[in-house]
Amino acid sequence: MAPRPAGGIRFDHVTVAYDGNVVLDALDLTVEPGEVMALLGPSGSGKTTALRAVAGFVRPASGRVFLGDRDVTALPPHRRGIGMVVQQYALFPHMRVADNVAFGLKARKVARAEIRTRVAEALEMTGMGAYARRHPRELSGGQQQRVAIARALAVRPDVLLLDEPLSALDAQLRSGMLAELARLHRELPDVTILYVTHDQVEALTLADRIAVMDQARLRACGTPRELYRAPADAFTASFVGGANLLPVTVGSGGVSLGDAEIEVDTTGAARGASATLCVRPHLVGLGDGPNRLTGTVGEIQWRGATHRLYVDVAGHRVMADVRELKAPPVHGEPVTLHFAPEDAVLLPAGVSTGEE
Numbered sequence: 001m002a003p004r005p006a007g008g009i010r011f012d013h014v015t016v017a018y019d020g021n022v023v024l025d026a027l028d029l030t031v032e033p034g035e036v037m038a039l040l041g042p043s044g045s046g047k048t049t050a051l052r053a054v055a056g057f058v059r060p061a062s063g064r065v066f067l068g069d070r071d072v073t074a075l076p077p078h079r080r081g082i083g084m085v086v087q088q089y090a091l092f093p094h095m096r097v098a099d100n101v102a103f104g105l106k107a108r109k110v111a112r113a114e115i116r117t118r119v120a121e122a123l124e125m126t127g128m129g130a131y132a133r134r135h136p137r138e139l140s141g142g143q144q145q146r147v148a149i150a151r152a153l154a155v156r157p158d159v160l161l162l163d164e165p166l167s168a169l170d171a172q173l174r175s176g177m178l179a180e181l182a183r184l185h186r187e188l189p190d191v192t193i194l195y196v197t198h199d200q201v202e203a204l205t206l207a208d209r210i211a212v213m214d215q216a217r218l219r220a221c222g223t224p225r226e227l228y229r230a231p232a233d234a235f236t237a238s239f240v241g242g243a244n245l246l247p248v249t250v251g252s253g254g255v256s257l258g259d260a261e262i263e264v265d266t267t268g269a270a271r272g273a274s275a276t277l278c279v280r281p282h283l284v285g286l287g288d289g290p291n292r293l294t295g296t297v298g299e300i301q302w303r304g305a306t307h308r309l310y311v312d313v314a315g316h317r318v319m320a321d322v323r324e325l326k327a328p329p330v331h332g333e334p335v336t337l338h339f340a341p342e343d344a345v346l347l348p349a350g351v352s353t354g355e356e
Helices: 047-055 097-107 112-125 141-154 171-187 200-206 224-229 234-239
Strands: 009-018 021-031 036-040 062-067 082-085 159-163 192-197 209-214 217-222 244-250 255-257 260-262 274-279 293-302 306-313 316-323 334-338 344-348
Touching (some): 009 047, 021 217, 036 200, 047 062, 047 082, 047 159, 112 141, 171 200, 192 200, 209 224, 234 274, 260 293, 306 334
Antiparallel strands (some): 009 062, 274 344, 293 334, 306 316
């Protein structure tokens, strides 16, 4: 059996390349023992490659990977002592649930009595104790994913790797599984989790910290609150929750957007410089108030509890999420928006390539 690592993951200047094409560029990142770290980014950003480097499925061109204080860069996957759950579940269709969960334990030559105990514990922990005798084809997608998680937990890993584990589930199942994963982490506080996703909600819900990836590089890392409230750049702002990103010019006491003068903290910004103003849509109100912006409605979407307004302001689209309106404005109607000075953040000038 592989020795158990002390916990935690460390990427030490890890670079991965295929045929000369760099897909992970000099990643330096530490995941503390017991921490949930989400790797968040678009397709091709390098997040899955980073996870596969930890698992041992790809070999870095340079740099080192540590699990706890062990350098595992050259170790094969089966000697790393980790658990892993992937998007496609990867259950053996001819095996019953219990046998699927026991597979990793048998490969590690764990004693039969111990296997039975661990399988039962893992299935109970994931709410699948009553399904031990079923085959995967007799389970729903959410149940299959629970079995995959139980299999990973049965080996009692110090490090658990989750690669887009919920992306194949529908919205309702995904919400339920998010709650289950959060519960599991509370019950297993010593397990270090590296969670790869492109879904902002998953990252914000589960992670202690989020590492934002783009074009093979780490763009930003921090707590969900830090990245949401004070993003480092426009890409991070747009990918960690939707954001209005407006090109502005720094003035003496704020910034200007067209003819509108906007009060915002400009500490560190040079007067006359170009910058990007970041305001979250739910912090933009409809009607008079501080930092008024006038424009015309381009589109309106009903989202149940809220309406999202897309308003053309000085040639730029501004999103506002307001409580459900009994008489919402119509296309082309002039409206006034507002937001509090403390709800806006000034970022370096630049165009985001993230998703709204």
